[in-house]
Amino acid sequence: VFSTDPKKIIDPALEVLILHYLRDARTAGPTGKWVSYRELPSGGFYYAVFRARTEIPLIKRLGSRPELFKKAAGSLGGEPAQYGDLAFKIITLPRLPLVYILWTEDEEFPAKASVLFDSSAENHLHIEDLAYLGQTVTRELIRSAPRI
Template identity: 40%
Template sequence: MNKENNYEICYENMCKEFVKYDPEEVAKRSRAYYDSEKKQFTLTCFNKEYLISYPEGNIVLKNNEDKDPSVDINTMLMLKMLMLSYLYRATNSSLTNKWVPLRELEGVGHAYQGFAKKGIDKLVEFFGHKGDLFLEAGLKLGGKKVDVGDVGIKIDILPNVPMAFGLWTADEEFPADATILYDCSAVKELHVEDLAGLCSEAADEIIRAAKSIHN
C-alpha cells in the first residue's frame, strides 16, 4: 500500500468519527466558526480559510484563489487530517507565552527530535542567506515579527496553535541555523504526533510562501 492510500484511509477514518462530535461544542473549543444552517465550519489554517462540512468532514478552500498548484495530494491530505485532529482535540486553553522546542513539550521527549531537525534543516537550506525573504514569507502567512534569532516570526498555524520560527543567517564566522518553537499549551490543542509533523509541514508552507513571492 502506498503512502497516498495510507493518508486517504486515515483521513476517511477521521471523517467517520466526525459525526460523534457536537458541532457547537467543537466550534467553542476550536475557535472555528460554525454555520448551523449550512452545517459547516470555517477554520483558518496557515492564513487560509477552509470550509469543513458536518458531519461528513469534507474540507475545501473557501477562496479558490488561495489554491496553490504546488501542493500535492499527500500534503493536502496531511493538512486535512491536521485540521480534523485539531477540531477533535482543541480545548481553547490559554496560551502560556512560554516558547519551547518540540522536545520540551510535555509528553514529547527526544523520540521526536528527528521531526524537528527535518523542519529546521529545510529552513536553513532554503533561507540560510535570505533573512529578508524569510521574514516576507512569514508575514505573507499572517505572521508577526518576534525576537528570535536574527529574524523571527510567529505564525498562528491554527486559531490556538501559534508557532515561532527563528533564523540565524550565515556569515563569515558561522553557518546558518534555525529554531522552531511552540507555546507550552500546544499539547492541549493537538496530538504530539501532529505537533511533530508540523515542524516539517510548517517549514514547507513558509518555503512555498517564499517561492510564490517571486512568481
C-alpha cells in the same frame, strides 16, 4: 475540510490534522511560554525527524536569505518576534502559534533555524500532529519564497 477555491486540493494529511485539532483542542489559550519541540512531552523521541523535516529545510532554503524569510513569513501573517537574528510568530490554528527563528550565516557560523511552540501545544494536538504542523508551515514558507 475543504477549500473555497474549487481548483485547490487540500492535502489529506492536513485535513486529518485539522480534524484532530477540532476533536482534541482544549479551550485554554496559549501560555506565552515558548519551548522547542524537544521540550514538549514526548518531543525528544521524535526530535531528529522533526528537525530534519522542519528546521533543516528552512536553513537550506532561507538560511542565507533573511529578506526572503521576512517576506515569506509576512505572507503567512507572521508577526516579528524578539529571537535570533530574525523571528516571526505565525498563528497556525486558533490557540496554536509557532515562532520561527533564523540565525543567518556569517564568516564564523553557519545558518541556524529553530521552531518554538507554546508550552500548551500538546493540549491541542498530539506530538506527531505538532511535528506535521511544523513541517507544513515550513513547506509553506519555502513555497511562498519563490513567489516573492
